[in-house]
Amino acid sequence: MSMVALxxxxxxxxxxxxxxxxxxxxxxxxxxxxxxxxxxSVATTVALVWxxxxxxxxxxxxxxxLNVTVLSTISLTVVLAVTLVLVLRIGSFLFPFYRRQxxxxxxxxxxxxxxxxxxxxxxxxxxxxxxxxSGALAAxxxxxxxxxxxxxVRTELRHRRIPWxxxxxxxxxxxxxxxxxxxxxxxxxxxxxxxxxx
Amino acid sequence: xxxxxxxxxxxxPVWMIPLALPFVLYAGQAYDLALLFSVTVAITVPTIHGxxxxxxxxxxxxxxxxxxxxIGAVVVTIVEMVLVRMDQAPSDRTxxxxxxLAVAGITVWPTFSSPAGESFRHRMAVAxxxxxxxxxxxxxxxxxxxxxxxxxxxxxxxxxxGFLLLAVGRMLISTYRRYGSAATPHGxxxxxxxxxxxxx
Numbered sequence: 083m084s085m086v087a088l089x090x091x092x093x094x095x096x097x098x099x100x101x102x103x104x105x106x107x108x109x110x111x112x113x114x115x116x117x118x119x120x121x122x123s124v125a126t127t128v129a130l131v132w133x134x135x136x137x138x139x140x141x142x143x144x145x146x147x148l149n150v151t152v153l154s155t156i157s158l159t160v161v162l163a164v165t166l167v168l169v170l171r172i173g174s175f176l177f178p179f180y181r182r183q184x185x186x187x188x189x190x191x192x193x194x195x196x197x198x199x200x201x202x203x204x205x206x207x208x209x210x211x212x213x214x215x216s217g218a219l220a221a222x223x224x225x226x227x228x229x230x231x232x233x234x235v236r237t238e239l240r241h242r243r244i245p246w247x248x249x250x251x252x253x254x255x256x257x258x259x260x261x262x263x264x265x266x267x268x269x270x271x272x273x274x275x276x277x278x279x280x
Numbered sequence: 281x282x283x284x285x286x287x288x289x290x291x292x293p294v295w296m297i298p299l300a301l302p303f304v305l306y307a308g309q310a311y312d313l314a315l316l317f318s319v320t321v322a323i324t325v326p327t328i329h330g331x332x333x334x335x336x337x338x339x340x341x342x343x344x345x346x347x348x349x350x351i352g353a354v355v356v357t358i359v360e361m362v363l364v365r366m367d368q369a370p371s372d373r374t375x376x377x378x379x380x381l382a383v384a385g386i387t388v389w390p391t392f393s394s395p396a397g398e399s400f401r402h403r404m405a406v407a408x409x410x411x412x413x414x415x416x417x418x419x420x421x422x423x424x425x426x427x428x429x430x431x432x433x434x435x436x437x438x439x440x441x442g443f444l445l446l447a448v449g450r451m452l453i454s455t456y457r458r459y460g461s462a463a464t465p466h467g468x469x470x471x472x473x474x475x476x477x478x479x480x
Contacts, residue, residue, distance in 0.1 A: 194385070195302045202376050247454055251450055
């Protein structure tokens with residue numbers, strides 16, 4: 083798969099939120115404001131690239147030569163857990179006044195289905211490290227492309243008079259449904275050019 | 281209300297605190313996927329927390345996450361190996377989703393939010409409530425989507441329709457909570473539950 087095809091596939095036609103819904107757990111909390119959604123997207127992108135790098139090295143140089151690829155879940159989870167502890171320790175030391183935000187944000191950005199599934203798929207399906215990093219970056223961009231507009235819609239709706247039954251999570255789900263429908267149409271158009279990654 | 285029943289109802293991981301949305305939207309497409317994820321979540325989540333609780337006692341509080349993640353990965357790997365042994369090897373996408381149970385919100389959230397000095401009974405009540413709440417919340421959604429898909433509406437498999445059904449479900453729950461509980465002696469009146477600004 084070429085680099086352009088990989089980036090288009092991961093960022094758009096297999097968008098992590100709107101096509102596969104691998105989104106962050108507390109979607110409604112993440113999309114409370116566009117700024118928060120952007121921050122979470124950037125944090126998740128950094129996590130995707132870092133975890134992708136480490137897991138690719140582990141997978142190609144340890145698991146495959148020893149023929150124990152069945153342990154890849156454990157390997158990736160250990161990478162995630164150690165990274166989480168390091169981020170919390172180093173972050174608390176460097177930014178002591180942001181300790182509470184770090185304790186809330188780091189697990190959400192790092193230990194989630196998006197980071198896990200994208201990393202697993204890229205490392206197993208894509209041969210080179212450059213492609214893994216590019217794919218991780220593209221997935222992060224795709225996450226931002228989905229989360230920031232949903233957050234913008236939610237922020238806009240908060241200042242409008244809408245029926246009480248549509249307030250809160252319902253407006254988030256409806257915004258996500260409409261964007262997923264739009265992405266689905268784009269996906270249909272691009273599907274003949276780009277082969278699905280997984 | 282006990283912790284178990286609270287996590288099944290007011291903190292349901294599908295409808296109220298959506299910790300399991302990735303699995304709900306993916307697995308609600310076909311009967312076999314729905315069955316696979318219902319059984320897997322019901323088995324793995326309480327098992328992971330049952331084992332992890334005792335390991336966590338030997339670790340400092342900030343390392344609890346490592347315990348639940350590693351034990352989660354081991355349990356999920358065993359489940360995966362059992363599936364392969366039973367000649368039920370899942371497709372790549374399903375396999376990734378089964379593996380992702382190790383790091384899913386429904387699995388790790390009870391650890392991140394557990395109070396200091398938590399008892400084993402409390403942890404198992406939370407984990408069990410989440411697991412049963414997942415199945416209880418997931419089955420109706422999957423049944424509707426699969427029925428729609430079987431009736432010829434192929435878009436029912438899409439994420440858009442999944443979100444739409446979730447939105448409709450939340451509307452029904454909100455309506456029930458606002459008006460349905462008003463008749464009970466201790467229930468909130470519509471005025472109590474109205475958003476700020478709607479009061480006369």
